[in-house]
């Protein structure tokens with residue numbers, strides 16, 4: 001098997017899985033319990049929070065555990081809207097955000113919030129000038145992702161931060177789910193980012209784990225109310241084994257080199273570039289692990305299944321849109337015609353992929369490519 005769908009999810013690291021199993025078995029106490037078992041699990045949470053904070057260059061009190069990227073995005077978007085309801089009801093986002101952001105924002109739009117959806121250019125990048133023009137007195141949130149999950153395009157997060165320095169009350173949210181271990185994202189005091197969302201299963205951690213960075217002093221209304229866990233901001237008994245394992249996965253990922261992915265995706269891009277009837281949709285400057293492309297006239301879905309038959313796992317752009325059989329909204333926003341967008345497939349690597357796998361992939365790609373000769 002050659003697994004090249006790491007943007008959808010990654011395989012859990014074996015030592016991370018061991019940690020998960022050990023904590024699940026031995027440390028089952030509820031962190032809210034007063035007895036020793038509870039104390040021990042509270043200690044594990046504290047250590048995990050500290051490890052994550054150190055790895056991200058922020059403070060422990062700025063890390064809040066969640067069930068993953070979707071919850072994190074929902075929390076930041078809706079939590080900001082609720083928190084700032086008396087200050088303003090204008091939100092800014094891009095047209096190519098993950099549905100966890102876009103659908104949250106649409107819900108608010110239906111309830112009366114005003115939204116500016118920033119368009120992207122042919123590389124999938126927003127214009128910072130457009131953003132500047134969109135800012136209003138009643139703007140409460142700017143939500144722009146770091147790395148797009150379908151094409152790997154990288155948004156100018158630092159430049160956006162520069163502009164927002166003149167608007168200190170606006171929450172600047174960055175969906176960083178596809179950024180971990182791939183691009184350098186500066187958080188902390190020197191950065192203008194107020195909230196950043198992360199998901200454990202995208203960096204070889206367990207599924208349904210995640211965390212949100214919330215800059216000290218920033219207020220965010222909770223969405224999950226209850227027993228007051230996570231300093232009252234996210235109630236619910238903590239997923240202790242998942243959190244401990246995620247912290248370990250983050251540490252391991254942050255220490256690994258991403259060069260291998262860059263090298264392999266660049267090699268693949270160069271190979272595809274030379275072939276006729278191939279269109280590469282990812283921009284030249286992109287995250288090192290994603291390459292989105294298509295064969296003219298061949299639906300992405302057909303390609304995905306052709307690869308699958310040969311033991312290679314890729315996807316049609318995002319995991320969310322592939323089962324719904326909808327074409328990529330990111331590609332449409334980039335101005336790519338619907339019929340072309342339907343050809344797209346996404347190859348996404350992790351540090352575990354090897355040169356040998358890439359060579360095999362290219363060989364298999366060639367076989368599939370030539371089998372479509374009649375159509376081409």
Ligand SMILES: Cc1ncc(COP(=O)(O)O)c(C=O)c1O
Pocket residue numbers: 007008067068069070071073098100145147148149175177178199200201208210319
């Ligand atoms: C950019 C982005 N944001 C949010 C999510 C949602 O994360 P999760 O699967 O942890 O809910 C994903 C998942 O693909 C993503 O790629």
